[in-house]
Amino acid sequence: MILVIDIGNTSIKLAAVEDYKIISHHRTTQQNFIEDCTSLLNQFKQIKNAAFCQVGKFDQRLYNQLQNLVTIFKIGNTIKLPFKNLYQSTTLGNDRLALVAGAISKTKYDKGALIIDAGTCVTYDYIDPSLNYHGGAISPGLRLRYESLHNFTANLPLLTAQTIESFIGDSTQSSIHSGVINGLTQEIEGCIRQYRKKNKGIQIFITGGDAQLLSTQLKSRFFATPFLMLIGIYHLYQFNKNL
Template sequence: MILVIDIGNTSIKIAAVDNYKVISHHRTIEIDFIKECKSIITRFPQIKNAALCQVGRINLDLIKQLEQLVSVFKIENNIKLPFKNLYQSTTLGNDRIALVAGAISKIKKDECCLIIDAGTCVTYDYVDTDLNYHGGAISPGLRLRYESLHNFTANLPLLTAQTIENFIGNSTADSIHSGVINGLTQEIKGCIKQYRKKNKNIKVFMTGGDTQLLSTQLKSRFFATPFLMLDGIYYLYQFNKDL
């Protein structure tokens, strides 16, 4: 059993994971980070190692404090990967690396997959049947779309995401919800359709904070996997440990 940590843009996820099974899962913020880690380690004293994926900012002193509690494996661009990275940029995010690894841990030999992460940004990542990672796309997430409409116009209000019953908005608020929610769901549907033209049997994984809301609007077949990031972090830890 190890401690798996995902430091994202909006929150920090911490879990005790054993053999790909999430035993205990917590969402926290920076100020409570070490307290939550200590709490989990107290509950599971067999935890001696942690695997960490960082995208969001965090005080480096907190990472140093974590390293005093457990041995920490960090997901970085120089670690060994269970796939061939064909991305042309050296700035591939650690979160996308972990998500791809999580999906690969769930597919069979000769299967390809599309990973959709609906968080602050919506990322699309494609892996072919030979485990070649090709990249994909990055798009604004729901919160960014709502905020941009409010921040870059004079009169549009800042709204919170909600499901829509009708794509025709009969008020300003309903029109914003339709534009944001329906716009993103149509984008996701179109993206899935494009990739299915490459391989009709492609496995589609969807994860991220907005998955539950968006899944009620989507009719496409996909696997909703809330712990895909944690699975990927754990898989990368195991893959590098066994080399």
């Protein structure tokens, strides 16, 4: 069992993971980070190692304190990957590496996968049946779309995401919801169709903070995997540990 830590753009997630199973998990903040890590380590005293994935900002002092509690495996561009990375940029996010690794741990190798992470941004990541990672796309997430409409117009209100019953908005509020929710849903459906033309047997994974809401609007077949990032971080740890 190890401690898995995901430092995202909007939240920090902690999990005790063993044999690819999430034993315990919860969200925390930088203010409560060390306290919550210590509590989890006291609960599972067999944990001696942590796998650490950072995308958002994180206080280096907290990382230093964490080093006093566990041995840390940190995801970065120097680790070994369980796939061939064909991405042409060196700025590929650690979160996308972890998501692809998580999908690989759940995918039949002759299928390939499209991983859709619906968070602050919506990322699309494609890995072919030969485990070649090609990249994908990055798009604004739901919150960014709502905020853009509010921040860059004079009169549109800032709304919170919710499911829609009809794509025809009959008020300003319902029109915004339709434009944002239906717009992103149609984007995702269109991307899925594009990738299925390229690979008919592809497996689709949807994860991230807005995945549950969007899943209710989507018609395509997919695997809803809320812990894909945590499992991917764990898989990268196991892959490098066994080299």
